[in-house]
Amino acid sequence: MYGSVYRIRVPLGTDSIVVCDPKALSHLFALDTWKYSHPPLALLQITMLTGPGNLLVSLGESHNRHRKILNPLFAPAALKRYTSVMYDSAYKLSTAWESELQASATNEIMPDISEWINNLSFDIIGLAAFSTDFKSLDGEKSAVATALTAVGHAKPSPITSKIFLLAQAFPVLFELPLPRSTL
Structure with a gap:
């Protein structure tokens, strides 16, 4: 009925839903994205990457307000410039x-x-x-490009990888000042 949608086990006994059906993905990402929230762990990771209070982590009415402000920037007339x-x-x-x-x-x-x-x-x-x-x-290479490349190519240490796995169940571990998160 729903196409290729299934549940998988992720570390420490939690579940994750994987959606592979093109129509379901279209609905999720194109039509009603504000109706579906990210898992709390994903919101925490996005907030750590981009900072709090932005469009990527806002939900509900806050998300609608952000989109209303940004929509004119992506209108065809604006993009022609x-x-x-x-x-x-x-x-x-x-x-x-x-x-x-x-x-x-x-x-x-x-x-x-x-x-x-x-x-x-x-x-x-x-x-x-x-x-x-x-x-x-x-x-x-500008300073901005160098910084973005450093973040993208930073290899986590074995300890950091283990902490990341544990953080799936204990999100407070993401607050640790690890070298990669500091970078």
Whole structure:
């Protein structure tokens, strides 16, 4: 009746529901997201990453108020202003790829473009949202990019991994000043 939806056991005897049905996911994420709350542990983790009181962790009326404020920023008329920023960045990426392919002797396919796409996204967000050119596509690393990369690539120690597993049942453990959370 509900498609691919099932319950799994997670650490320390708690349950988690996994939804794989496209129609159910569409309903959850596109239509009525404010009706469904995140598990308390997920809210705590998001709050630790992004800070309290933002759209990602707000629920109910607070979430509606946040969305009402932000919706005009994503209306088609507002997004048209950023078309030139996106086009210019995509052109810069295309030019960089062409020069890299011409520099290679074998004209082989580029093996990993994820770094390029990350840089493209970072430059577009910097220009459109903050009027700052991070110049990631030019190979420069800004302080913001360096900090975000450090957080993304930080490897948890074995002790931190065990504390993370225990924190599934005892969320207060997330408040410990571990190196990764401090970073």
